[in-house]
Amino acid sequence: xxxxxxxxxxxxxELAGFEVVxxxxxxxxxxxxxxxxPVGEGLMAQLPALRVxxxxxxxxxxxxxxxxxxxxxxxxxxPDYCTEEVADHTLALLYALLRGVVELDRSVTRGVWDAKAAxxxxxxxxxxxxxxxxxxxxxxxxxxxxxxxxEVWANELLPVxxxxxxxxxxxxxxxxxxxxxxxxxxxxETRGLxxxxxxxxxxPDAVLVNTSRGAVVDVDAVLQALRDRRLGGAxxxxxxxxxxxxxxxxxxxxxxxxxxxxxxxxxxRSYRLCVARVREVLGA
Numbered sequence: 001x002x003x004x005x006x007x008x009x010x011x012x013x014e015l016a017g018f019e020v021v022x023x024x025x026x027x028x029x030x031x032x033x034x035x036x037x038p039v040g041e042g043l044m045a046q047l048p049a050l051r052v053x054x055x056x057x058x059x060x061x062x063x064x065x066x067x068x069x070x071x072x073x074x075x076x077x078x079p080d081y082c083t084e085e086v087a088d089h090t091l092a093l094l095y096a097l098l099r100g101v102v103e104l105d106r107s108v109t110r111g112v113w114d115a116k117a118a119x120x121x122x123x124x125x126x127x128x129x130x131x132x133x134x135x136x137x138x139x140x141x142x143x144x145x146x147x148x149x150x151e152v153w154a155n156e157l158l159p160v161x162x163x164x165x166x167x168x169x170x171x172x173x174x175x176x177x178x179x180x181x182x183x184x185x186x187x188x189e190t191r192g193l194x195x196x197x198x199x200x201x202x203x204p205d206a207v208l209v210n211t212s213r214g215a216v217v218d219v220d221a222v223l224q225a226l227r228d229r230r231l232g233g234a235x236x237x238x239x240x241x242x243x244x245x246x247x248x249x250x251x252x253x254x255x256x257x258x259x260x261x262x263x264x265x266x267x268x269r270s271y272r273l274c275v276a277r278v279r280e281v282l283g284a
């Protein structure tokens with residue numbers, strides 16, 4: 001069976017049994033891709049035997065799912081490969097904002113030894129944290145927050161009752177929470193979900209964490225709100241353009257390079273699970 005490999009990060013050991021090709025051929029039955037290597041209608045049209053597209057990622061906004069459905073092509077991803085890593089990274093970013101870890105480190109580097117150099121610091125216990133998207137990762141974040149004494153609110157399209165979590169409409173959550181963390185896929189509905197008006201509705205001392213998709217947030221609006229002191233802090237692991245042309249800079253801003261997913265175990269798991277799901281579709 002021929003497999004079109006669009007991304008060289010897939011280990012050769014996982015591809016045993018496939019005839020791997022680097023360009024479209026009529027008898028290709030599977031495609032493996034990653035963000036930055038889109039699979040759209042045009043490519044699929046060159047692959048009349050195509051049966052499945054696989055991506056070793058949680059989201060698949062780089063795959064034209066509607067075109068795949070029209071052609072009877074399955075699309076598989078690995079939504080469960082890095083749940084714990086992203087939840088841990090989210091919590092690390094939240095703590096870094098609340099405790100001023102990054103700014104305190106920078107101040108020491110500048111030769112300043114002052115426990116108050118990052119301004120007022122807060123504890124997580126008793127803090128009201130809003131989770132936008134209570135799926136696998138959002139749920140894992142909620143478990144951690146509840147264990148640490150946080151008050152957890154959530155916004156979810158199809159909420160399922162969960163002990164210790166209060167569900168709220170997005171506008172209420174944004175207006176009432178001390179911290180907001182985003183865990184939604186990038187879709188036509190979530191693109192720009194937190195725009196200028198939504199960010200303006202947040203409390204001026206609130207902090208925002210995004211480990212989902214960059215385009216869910218209007219980053220320019222976040223930067224302006226931070227500069228105008230209308231937002232207490234922001235931590236972004238994802239940006240609309242990666243890598244950015246210029247690094248975003250604003251007071252109390254933390255940016256990490258789309259690293260929330262990463263551990264050596266998770267990286268290995270993502271490729272292994274993706275290829276296994278492609279084989280399952282093919283009956284191979």
